[in-house]
Amino acid sequence: MEEKEEAAWSAGLDVLRRLTEAGHPAYLVGGCVRDRLLGRRGGDIDIATAAEPTAVMSLFADVLPTGLKHGTVTVREAGFGFEVTTFRQESGYSDARHPDAVAFVRDVREDLARRDFTVNAMAMDADGALVDPFGGQADMRDRVLRAVGHAAERFGEDALRMLRGIRFAAELGYRIDESTWDGLLARRDKLRLVAMERVGAELDKMIGGADPARALTLLSESGLADRTAEPLPPAVVAGLRAAAGEMAAAMNAQGEPIGGDLRWAALFVGCGATAADVLATLRVLRYAGRRAERIASVARLHERLSGAIPGGPFGRRKAIAEGAGAIAGEAREGWIRAVLDFGREAARDWLRLAEAAPSAIALGGPDGPYREASRWLREMPAAAASELAVRGDELVRHAGLPAGPWVARHLRLLLEEVALGRAANEKTVLLAAFASHLRKER
Template sequence: MTESDEELWSAGMEVVQRLGEHGHEAYLVGGCVRDRLLGRPLHDVDIATSALPEEVMAAFDRTIPTGLQHGTVTVMFGGRPFEVTTYRTESGYTDARRPDKVAFVRDIREDLARRDFTFNAMAAGLNGEWIDPFGGRNDLAEGIVRCVGEARERFGEDALRMVRAIRFAAGFGFRVALSVWRGIRSQGPRLRQVAMERIGSEWDKMMEGADPARACSLFGRSGLLLHLKEPLPPAVMAGLQVSGPAAGIRPLLEIADTDVRWIAWLAGTGAHPEDAARFCKALKFSGKRETRIAKSLSFHRAMPERGADVRRAFLTATLDFGRAAALDWLSMKVEGAKYQKWLDELPAAKAAQLAVRGDELVRHAGMPAGPWVSHLLRHLLEETAFGRLANEKNALLRAAETYIVQTKK
């Protein structure tokens, strides 16, 4: 635990103490308790309390009523925000995500009983007090993902919990309890009620997590991807069982950028760029991410594995798909030094980097603008890329004259 983690934990305990001074019970709960036991960084600290929302607001100088209908108040304390939520029970999940009814209760154990997994159903209080009614600490020690109570019921309440089970298993290096697998098999069809944005967000967290390859493998084995609101491309589905990266591509864990991990994984499935674009659309990724992933996958598929003019293929692909796609591909490669050298030596990767503009070519040729301009710019790009022409204005104009004469023949 870092010093900042300790400070955050201590500040959370001060909120607990303040509530206690006002006659209310309170504990740190959920992910912060789990992550402290695992020695992982703390991102935020949530607090559960017997106090009603109005009682929480009365106990602190600065509060924000962020979710009063669910008992949640954001307390600003020591310059930090803390979500403080009244102990509650939940019932009626008609949309397979959110409870239809919330009831405030006075017992922390009732509150913990509504949570998803045992290691998320623990509470830490003042003076080292721990409340762990479902064996969460033991499951952390044994490295197992287990539901609070019946997995079938927990997943029936919130279908996204099935995806989270896989994310936790891959992220923590845990195994999935047999009861959890059975619950997933039983409740899998309920995932059709979950928005694709939520699926995409969870899968994104898996891809940036500690073991993205295992996460994708578990996701495929679970059968959950057969029950999405929007179907994934068949090529991606077929490639889900691929056990390793494409030839010459580094393992996902060795790649720092999450989007490049997606590109490498899709390359391993054998997906085409069109499949990648459909995949990104289905998971509701931004248009910018979709373009990057599909374009970089196009770059990968344009590169021969062996027996061809690799330098020519690399430079052509860079002109076709851009320097950014080349850099993505290079960051995936096991051996990329020679490619990096070629990229560094490239005088221009796009027409805008040439020492002559399209309008200058039009004036120099004394011809009306038309498709010939883009064809000529591409020709000049290739000539400079392959070292046959200097990226210098007069040289480019002379080469343009020759090109125009030859194309008129």
């Protein structure tokens, strides 16, 4: 494990020891224990203790009262933050997300009983001794994800657990226990009570995880995708199973792996979603506008290239791949115009998808035109008006006209000439071309 992760683990054990030495039983709990046992890189290190928040705050110099209502404070030790929560039982869950009432208890087993899955319901003390009342170790050995107690009750308490279950199953490569799956199906309508921000965060972790294709398949099979508080576009929900195949191809392909927003782009391309569907989906999931626009730009470019919107340059793929002169020239010009419309970044993103999974993502399969398109992109002398050797204010002065929409239009004309190789990106050449355009318009 990385040095920083080991340092955090060591600091967490120091917090445990201080609590224990003060007479308060304390344990590392949840996902950090699971990941430690599996030898996986972990996330946050959480601590549960018999000590109530006031007692915890009296023992440590640097403590933040981050969740006193639920018995949680954050202890800062050796540069790391640890959530320390009093052993508790919960009841109520009227919103299917949060307990209406919390009662502090003295036994860690009672605390573990309220947790979601057996692999997350284990605790470890400072000496490494494990408390595992629900068979989490056995389930890890058998590679099965099983709810603690009655699955329908666990999912009824917190409906987000259903999405978390799908994420854990995909991430860990576990099968979902039959009774746990049945409990999920029985409670899936409760997902409509979960805030879209939380749904979006879980989906983001699935797409960015170890096996997004399996996560998408489970989402499709569970019916959760069409039970969100705000509906996702029908094309996206209907296309999840197909998208899983595209995602699997992209993830298993040779070459540089794709990640982050490119995985989302692969999902939408696999769904056959339009750019409008992309923006609608990411808006519903509360993703940042800039991020959504980047992903949508890849979808727009793919629509153009596939001919789903007018002007697609790769319609006659076989002739292009064989280098037929006029057709190849037509494809090159169409590609360059698409790059000018949607941007160099979208073009690079699309090409990375095409390289990762040519048979699934790229048009024309492994011998498709994307190889030529990559060269055409590299050879473009300019892809944005800001890259031209002339500025808008210089056109205004050269023409002796008041500024207006005509400036942007003429910069685009000049950009096309430079990008297509019809004019050098030099100020004198561009001003001469501009003057010629003006004369023709008059």
